[in-house]
Amino acid sequence: MVRPASARPVVPAVTLSSSSVYPLGVAAAFETAARLGYDGVEVMVLADPSTQEPGPLLDLVQRWGIPVRSIHAPTLLVSQRVWGTADPWPKVDKSIELAQGVGADTVVLHPPFRWQREYAAEFVDGVALREDDTGIALAVENMFPWRARNTHMQAYLPHWDPVTQAYDHVTLDLSHTATAGSDALAMQWALGDRLHHVHLADGSGSMKDEHLVPGRGGQPCGLFLERLAESGFGGVVAVEVSTRRATMDQRELDLAEALAFARLHLDLPVPAGP
Numbered sequence: 539m540v541r542p543a544s545a546r547p548v549v550p551a552v553t554l555s556s557s558s559v560y561p562l563g564v565a566a567a568f569e570t571a572a573r574l575g576y577d578g579v580e581v582m583v584l585a586d587p588s589t590q591e592p593g594p595l596l597d598l599v600q601r602w603g604i605p606v607r608s609i610h611a612p613t614l615l616v617s618q619r620v621w622g623t624a625d626p627w628p629k630v631d632k633s634i635e636l637a638q639g640v641g642a643d644t645v646v647l648h649p650p651f652r653w654q655r656e657y658a659a660e661f662v663d664g665v666a667l668r669e670d671d672t673g674i675a676l677a678v679e680n681m682f683p684w685r686a687r688n689t690h691m692q693a694y695l696p697h698w699d700p701v702t703q704a705y706d707h708v709t710l711d712l713s714h715t716a717t718a719g720s721d722a723l724a725m726q727w728a729l730g731d732r733l734h735h736v737h738l739a740d741g742s743g744s745m746k747d748e749h750l751v752p753g754r755g756g757q758p759c760g761l762f763l764e765r766l767a768e769s770g771f772g773g774v775v776a777v778e779v780s781t782r783r784a785t786m787d788q789r790e791l792d793l794a795e796a797l798a799f800a801r802l803h804l805d806l807p808v809p810a811g812p
Contacts, residue, residue, distance in 0.1 A: 592639030716741025
């Protein structure tokens with residue numbers, strides 16, 4: 539899983555997903571990332587207009603001195619109405635344009651929902667075509683089956699597991715591996731050089747997608763990062779944890795802890811926490 543030095547920076551970046559400060563807005567993500575010493579921000583595109591246009595984001599980049607390293611397309615259930623509801627492809631195309639506008643090289647997107655059958659039938663080829671046309675990596679994220687008691691439902695097409703799909707770039711989310719009951723280390727090995735982007739979180743294996751601070755669940759987060767560093771990975775590890783019920787002080791401590799965890803296991807300098 540060693541990557542050529544010419545393909546990416548030789549040192550991985552640890553960034554903060556704007557979803558990690560929810561319900562605070564994207565401005566709070568930049569402020570927090572700068573204060574704690576993150577290497578950049580991943581912007582989750584939501585209904586907030588400041589997440590949808592390059593101008594407001596570039597203002598934040600200039601103010602706080604940290605870049606946008608990736609864009610998360612509005613392909614979640616909660617963002618289905620962002621940029622219209624009729625056709626999913628314009629959401630992807632606008633996300634690519636946003637990434638280009640802010641200088642990011644990666645768009646993270648979820649696979650289609652099973653009711654988006656036409657979109658799903660075109661998805662693998664459509665992703666590859668857009669990557670070839672734009673030079674932006676469309677890193678498709680691993681998801682999980684929806685579960686209710688003893689029932690599992692295939693909610694995503696072609697599948698929630700990207701390992702067997704013909705994607706050139708994949709995002710591996712360690713909260714989603716917990717919810718799916720997947721072997722994160724086996725997925726890491728199987729993906730090889732296709733592992734382009736990481737969402738760092740943890741989970742206990744419950745039916746809920748928990749997005750715990752790494753080290754507080756059952757996922758092998760530390761070993762995963764150590765193997766990532768050993769492989770020569772030079773991409774982005776985006777901290778994507780849930781702090782929505784935390785106090786301001788606890789959110790600060792949680793996000794500082796997540797950053798320290800990531801840098802420690804990636805063998806990077808660990809900044810002083812708050």
